[in-house]
Amino acid sequence: MTRLLEQAFETVSNLPDTEQDELARIMLQLAGVDQPPLxxxxxxxxxxxxxxxxxxxxxxxxxxxxxxxxxxxxx
Known part of the structure; x- marks a missing residue:
């Protein structure tokens, strides 16, 4: 894992759960993993x-x- 990705995870881990989930869905979608509709x-x-x-x-x-x-x- 790159330092930038580690920094991103550390920063996001301090956000509220709903924002963490939203960002996780975006990351997975960008990585090509289909996400179920919200x-x-x-x-x-x-x-x-x-x-x-x-x-x-x-x-x-x-x-x-x-x-x-x-x-x-x-x-």
């Missing part, structure tokens, strides 16, 4: 359904709102 919680499923309904109603962010959101996060 199962949404009932709350996530409801949020997604509401987002789909908003899109269907045409309730989309304006370009200015999107730029403001990116700027707020320094991107």
């Amino acid at each position: 199962q949404l919680t009932p709350e996530e499923d409801a949020d997604l359904a509401e987002a789909d309904a908003e899109i269907a109603r045409g309730e989309l962010a304006t370009p200015e709102e999107v730029r403001a959101m990116w700027a707020k996060h320094g991107l």
